Amino acid sequence: MNKFNLLLIFILSFLIFSCGSNNGKKKSDFSIQIPNNKSEFTINDDLQATIVNSKNRTIDSISYFFGDRHLKSSRNETELQLQLKDVLLGNQTLKAIVYSEENSDTLTKTIKILNNKAPVVYTYEIVNSYPHDMTSYTQGLEFHDGILYESAGQYGKSKLRKLDLESGEVLKEIELDDQYFAEGLTILNGNIYQLTWQEDEGFIYDLESFEKTGSFAYNQSKEGWGLCNNGEKIFKSDGTEKIWILDPETLAEKTYIQPTHHKSISTRLNELEWVNGKIYANTYQKDGVAIINPENGAIEGLINFSGLRDKVTQHDKLDVLNGIAYDPETDKLYVTGKNWDQIFEVKIIKK
Missing domain, CATH: 2.60.40.10 (Immunoglobulins)
Structure with missing residues (x-):
């Protein structure tokens, strides 16, 4: 076959392939x-x-x-x-x-x-306080069957912990390898799911034994920040405007909502907690917690926790508010922060 015939076949093939669709170039x-x-x-x-x-x-x-x-x-x-x-x-x-x-x-x-209306603004009242390890860089906090679980971050210091709320005692603990920076956690169907920050990997542990049983990759997001669940679906924040909805079996990021109020779309939502049908989301480096409708992403409320950080022991490693835990058995809400020496039980009050 000569070069002319080869060229003719190539041109005809290109025309057949291109026919029938606007490929976006014209x-x-x-x-x-x-x-x-x-x-x-x-x-x-x-x-x-x-x-x-x-x-x-x-x-x-x-x-x-x-x-x-x-x-x-x-x-x-x-x-x-x-x-x-x-x-x-x-x-x-x-x-x-x-x-x-x-x-x-x-x-x-x-x-x-x-959204078509501004978020309802709330403040807080401290009901009680409990001891918390001030060396713990809190990334995730969640109750399950009345027991408190915590994920603590920082390279070389990341941990998964089971805690006694009243005393602050560490009942069980796993240390992560030094190359991992732990982030949020959630518990579903007898498993603990824990994120890492930029390592593109999450871990699965057996709730009772604390043994690692598996891992999962992030298929669309680039980072791991916060986790929560509603008993059926797992929700994940990644620092962007998206809260991902994960398949509870494969942990794949299937779809997402975008937390949005009446003026703009929010980003940097960090630790997540499921509270009475809503997602409570801490905004990284802010004293506010957004109350999000999981159906459409509407930010329906904002809790102003200004001043709470001033009530813990002040030290050079003290960091921002981060850590929300709701106990459905008692209908009580708890918050803490990174390297705070107290966990606070709080009552939310409409301003």
């Missing part, structure tokens, strides 16, 4: 238009969008999507109206696939959806 004859080019909405808004057909091409059908959700398919409807009351908050993608003259064009528009 400008589409269609676009999504939103009135006034609006890109920011709230959940009580209606979203209106129109497919603009600049070359008056014959449209065979259009399929509309919002994120991963298929909205509808139509042969000739170039207008879409969507009520946003039931969608996820945060940065979302409106997508339309236009099929026309044996070609398809995929169109996208990124929009931001905010």
Whole structure:
């Protein structure tokens, strides 16, 4: 076969492969238009969008999507109206696939959806305090069957601990290898799940024996920060605007919510705790805890813990608020911080 024939076969193959789809390299004859080019909405808004057909091409059908959700398919409807009351908050993608003259064009528009009201602001009242090891760089804190479990961080100092709340006594402890920086933990179905920070790996332990039984990788996020669960799903923060929802069997990050209030999307949410159907999330290096609706990501409340750090022993390694534990058996909430010598039982009060 000569060089000319080889070149001809290559060109024909390329044309066959390219036919039937707008691969994104050439400008589409269609676009999504939103009135006034609006890109920011709230959940009580209606979203209106129109497919603009600049070359008056014959449209065979259009399929509309919002994120991963298929909205509808139509042969000739170039207008879409969507009520946003039931969608996820945060940065979302409106997508339309236009099929026309044996070609398809995929169109996208990124929009931001905010909550429609400001978070309720709460303060706190100290009910009681309990001793806590001030050398413990608290990363995760959780009750299970009335017993307190803690994950402590820092390279060379990371641990998994079982604690007696009243005395602060360490009942059981595992030290992690020096190359790991431990982060959040949660307990589900007889297992303790513990994150590491930048090592792209989490550990699984048997709840009773504290023996390591496995590990899991982070398949989409780059870091591990906080963990909690609702008895069925595991939620994971990674320092970004996302709280991931993990498959409880494989620990794969399947989907996510974006914690969002009425003005912006929040980031750097750290330690997580499941409290009466909501996610409580500590904001790293802040004195606030966000109360998040796990269904859509709406930040419905903010607890201001200003001044709590001043009530523990002051020393050169004292660090920020981090550590939220809710005991469902007693309906009590506890908070502490990194290298704090006390754990506080607190009552949350609306301001």
